[in-house]
Each structure stands twice: as structure tokens, then as C-alpha cells.
Amino acid sequence: MTDLGPVAWPPAPIRTDRLVLRAPEARDRAAFIELLASPEVGTYLGGPRPRDELEREMPAGPERRPGIFTADLDGAAIGQVILRRAAGDHTPAAAAGKAELGYQFLPQAWGFGYATEACTAALDWLAGELPGEPVVLFTQTANARSMRLAAKLGFTEAERFEAYGAEQWLGRRPPVAPSG
Numbered sequence: 001m002t003d004l005g006p007v008a009w010p011p012a013p014i015r016t017d018r019l020v021l022r023a024p025e026a027r028d029r030a031a032f033i034e035l036l037a038s039p040e041v042g043t044y045l046g047g048p049r050p051r052d053e054l055e056r057e058m059p060a061g062p063e064r065r066p067g068i069f070t071a072d073l074d075g076a077a078i079g080q081v082i083l084r085r086a087a088g089d090h091t092p093a094a095a096a097g098k099a100e101l102g103y104q105f106l107p108q109a110w111g112f113g114y115a116t117e118a119c120t121a122a123l124d125w126l127a128g129e130l131p132g133e134p135v136v137l138f139t140q141t142a143n144a145r146s147m148r149l150a151a152k153l154g155f156t157e158a159e160r161f162e163a164y165g166a167e168q169w170l171g172r173r174p175p176v177a178p179s180g
Contacts, residue, residue: 004083004099007129009066016121019114021069021081024062028070031077031106033058040107044143046164071105071118078114079105081122086136090163092170095136099126101153101173102137110145116152123153127175137171140164 003009010023024032033054035041042048071079082102086095101123105115126133137155139146147169155171162168 003066004085004126004130007066010064011125011129014069014121014125016117018073019078019118019121020072021118021121021125022072023064024068024070024077024080026061028062028077029058029060032080035079035104035106038107041104044140044146044166045104069118069122071109071114073109073114078109079103079118081118083122083126083135086138090168092159092161094158094172095138095170099130099133099135100137101135103149115149119149119153123173132175134175135173137173139169139171141167141169 014021033051036049036054037051039048067083069081069083070077071081080103082100084100084102086098086100101119103115103119105118109115123135126135135155136158137150137153139150141147141160150169150171153173155173158170158172160167160169
């Protein structure tokens with residue numbers, strides 16, 4: 001993962017009406033294993049990872065990687081929001097080097113607006129830290145929930161491309177002023 005440049009990490013926790021976005025902590029390990037092992041979460045991300053492999057490989061304490069927020073509801077991790085620089089073999093040239101938004105939430109947290117709330121807060125934070133920074137988002141076109149969330153967050157289609165054996169959607173969000 002590449003970082004967001006001069007942004008101090010970790011930031012103070014970001015509070016929304018229902019959630020806290022914070023740096024990952026050791027207490028989040030079980031939730032992150034559940035997230036990565038979930039067949040529902042993995043549907044559009046290459047499939048779930050084997051739980052026993054995750055148990056062996058995931059460190060007891062989290063790595064301090066800039067751009068990873070734990071979405072916390074009432075003291076429990078329900079997902080994560082990731083902000084990083086878009087990079088990699090499957091990244092279209094139009095997105096390379098731009099801030100990229102990613103998110104994953106436990107299936108039991110789906111349908112309550114938590115992803116919208118958490119991603120909006122993370123994007124507002126980014127706008128305050130890096131004013132004028134455009135943001136991109138990738139998702140499979142088959143992922144209807146993610147496509148709806150992208151639209152709610154103000155992303156518009158920049159292009160479609162094939163990667164990981166499926167049609168991918170690249171959305172772009174123009175720079176916005178912080179809302180707080």
C-alpha cells in the first residue's frame with residue numbers, strides 16, 4: 001500500500017452520528033478475520049480467504065498502515081475504509097497515483113447506511129488533509145450495492161475495464177470542500 005504523502009497518521013478518531021473511524025487495534029483481529037473469510041464479502045473480491053490461513057497469518061497486533069480506518073460501532077469493528085494511492089498491475093493509467101477509496105463491511109452491517117456514513121466521513125477527512133485531491137474508486141460492475149454506494153458518494157463513471165476475470169468500474173469523484 002502506498003501512503004497519502006504528508007498526511008499525519010493515525011489521525012484523531014473521526015466521529016459520525018453512529019460510528020467512530022479509528023486506526024486498527026488488536027481487538028479488531030477477530031472482526032477482520034471474519035471480514036476476509038466471509039463468502040458474502042469476498043463475492044466481488046476474488047472470493048473468501050481460508051479462515052485457518054488468516055488465523056495463522058494475521059498478526060495479533062495490527063500493522064500501522066496509513067489510510068486504513070476501522071469502522072467502529074458501539075466499540076466493535078464492523079468494517080474498514082481504506083484511502084491509499086491507486087497503484088498496481090490492474091490500475092488504469094487514468095487512476096494511477098490518485099487517492100483511491102476502498103471499503104469492506106461485515107454482512108450483518110449491510111443495509112443500515114454505515115458504509116455511506118463511514119466513507120463520507122473518510123472523504124471529508126481527506127478533503128481537509130489534502131484539499132483539491134481527486135478520488136477514484138474501483139468496483140465490479142456486477143456489485144450492485146457498491147455501485148449504488150459509489151453514486152451516493154458522488155462518484156461518476158470514468159471508464160470500464162477487464163481485470164480479475166470480470167468487468168470493473170472506475171469511478172472518479174471531483175475534489176470537494178470538507179463538510180465540517
